[in-house]
Amino acid sequence: MEVFDKVRLAITDYDYRGRGMGKADGAVVFLDGGEIGDVVDVTIVKKKKRFFEGEIASYEKKSPHRVKNPCPYTNCNGCAFLSLDRKEELAWKRRRVADALARIGDVDVHVDPVVARGESTGYRNHMQFHVKDRKLTLYGKGGEVISIKRCLMQTERANEILAAMQGEKWLDEVALVGIRTTRRGESMVILSGPKDMNDNLLHGAVAFAVEAGVDSLYYTKNTNPRFHYGRKMEHLYGKKEITETLAGYDYGIFGANFFQVNPMGAEAIIEKVVSAAEPGKNIVELYAGIGTITLPLSEQAEAVVANEYAQTSVDYARKTAEDNGVTNVRYIAGAAEKIMPRIAEDEKVDVLVVDPPRAGLDPMVVESALQANPEAMIYVSCNPSTLARDLALLKEQFHIESITPIDMFPHTAAVETVALLSKLNTEHHLDIEIGEDELSEIDFSKDATYGEIKKYVLDKYGLKVSSLYIAQIKRKHGLIERENYNFSKKENQRVPNCPEEKEKAIEDALEHFGMI
Numbered sequence: 001m002e003v004f005d006k007v008r009l010a011i012t013d014y015d016y017r018g019r020g021m022g023k024a025d026g027a028v029v030f031l032d033g034g035e036i037g038d039v040v041d042v043t044i045v046k047k048k049k050r051f052f053e054g055e056i057a058s059y060e061k062k063s064p065h066r067v068k069n070p071c072p073y074t075n076c077n078g079c080a081f082l083s084l085d086r087k088e089e090l091a092w093k094r095r096r097v098a099d100a101l102a103r104i105g106d107v108d109v110h111v112d113p114v115v116a117r118g119e120s121t122g123y124r125n126h127m128q129f130h131v132k133d134r135k136l137t138l139y140g141k142g143g144e145v146i147s148i149k150r151c152l153m154q155t156e157r158a159n160e161i162l163a164a165m166q167g168e169k170w171l172d173e174v175a176l177v178g179i180r181t182t183r184r185g186e187s188m189v190i191l192s193g194p195k196d197m198n199d200n201l202l203h204g205a206v207a208f209a210v211e212a213g214v215d216s217l218y219y220t221k222n223t224n225p226r227f228h229y230g231r232k233m234e235h236l237y238g239k240k241e242i243t244e245t246l247a248g249y250d251y252g253i254f255g256a257n258f259f260q261v262n263p264m265g266a267e268a269i270i271e272k273v274v275s276a277a278e279p280g281k282n283i284v285e286l287y288a289g290i291g292t293i294t295l296p297l298s299e300q301a302e303a304v305v306a307n308e309y310a311q312t313s314v315d316y317a318r319k320t321a322e323d324n325g326v327t328n329v330r331y332i333a334g335a336a337e338k339i340m341p342r343i344a345e346d347e348k349v350d351v352l353v354v355d356p357p358r359a360g361l362d363p364m365v366v367e368s369a370l371q372a373n374p375e376a377m378i379y380v381s382c383n384p385s386t387l388a389r390d391l392a393l394l395k396e397q398f399h400i401e402s403i404t405p406i407d408m409f410p411h412t413a414a415v416e417t418v419a420l421l422s423k424l425n426t427e428h429h430l431d432i433e434i435g436e437d438e439l440s441e442i443d444f445s446k447d448a449t450y451g452e453i454k455k456y457v458l459d460k461y462g463l464k465v466s467s468l469y470i471a472q473i474k475r476k477h478g479l480i481e482r483e484n485y486n487f488s489k490k491e492n493q494r495v496p497n498c499p500e501e502k503e504k505a506i507e508d509a510l511e512h513f514g515m516i
């Protein structure tokens, strides 16, 4: 197959952005659209070493899963799944998680049906629109700007403000508008422009806010096109904060501070996490953000130690805990990869909760999580691929109790997952009840844990070895089947090679336990 060739193919899957893909001449072709079940005629536009890219020229057969797109802006790049039946969308999200776990993590477990909470439209409480010729716009599929009068995904209140703002003269001095709303019906508008605030803009914008009933108005100067907002927020009018209640706790929202975009989806995650943590435990939570999981977790916990990298989020989380009367949470600011090894040494960790960004867990976090050896671990993930990669290591010491995808961003390809893990024991290894006769058939030597291997190496050689090194050597001897296990090169998190002296000591231990 070559560029400009025309091929016919059936769309059988989506890529991570929700764009159709299929096979032609045995090779994978990524498309610019389409739905699973479509049969399409495609022009090949790019040839890569292992795949092709194609543009759909015409539809030979339309998928039975297609529905009428309810959005008039069909070229907008915001939502991937508006022409697809919701049931099919959720079924694909479930498959996406299961496939990633099997393919990347060699994890073959039951994946629960996707939890979808609330309406699939009108859920976004924060959106940004670029300003062009006094119109509010979103980017189209080809990078073009599309004037938007109403977005199906944001709240009705936000749409009222969006409609009222179109054509306002003072928008000439604004590059971007952010609209935030809460379930209490409060609203905030953030104006972002390249210059310092001036009186014309101030008067026009404040007059608009008063007339449109906007509760809070901010301005931020921003000259960096990579960011929506600048660092400094000027409060122009109305309340400084609007308030959202999430799982019973109040959070003040001001300026550009982070807050979950879909409160119903966030509550589904919180409930899953809280219901999995047994009462009375010492909980450590990494990547805690502003603490929307931390506070509900604290209710039944003995104590929570919460770690977060961003100092502004930690300051906010501390204040929010105090405002909500929570006293058993201790926040530690800093990178989880630096903090967790210390926690593993110094603290009692009954339950470890993690909610990392898309890059997943840092190798040091995996390593020290194994070392801390908690009874249970709860992993909230926004990226099935890095979840799978991390579970591949964690499953050496944890049993995967359940995997529950949660639909935080309906009509997009994004999917969140909550994985519940419990400390592995012999029962989990065997998984089935077996009689005396059968027991004698089982080679228990294969069950040497990482802890046992570490102890053997320390006792015999006086060397401390990490679980990651043990995993490397087990992989070398085919005891872990996965190949190509690597941490992201982009994040510069590749696992270092095990030093020779430690490699020999680990191999001796594996031999001692009859594993090689």
Ligand SMILES: C[S@@+](CC[C@H](N)C(=O)[O-])C[C@H]1O[C@@H](n2cnc3c(N)ncnc32)[C@H](O)[C@@H]1O
Pocket: 286, 287, 288, 289, 290, 291, 292, 293, 307, 308, 309, 310, 313, 334, 335, 336, 337, 355, 356, 357, 382
């Ligand atoms: C998916 S969000 C978690 C949000 C959180 N559950 C909340 O409700 O706010 C991931 C968080 O990890 C933080 N983060 C990113 N890298 C980190 C690191 N190396 N160490 C600790 N936290 C980090 C981000 O600042 C962000 O707040």
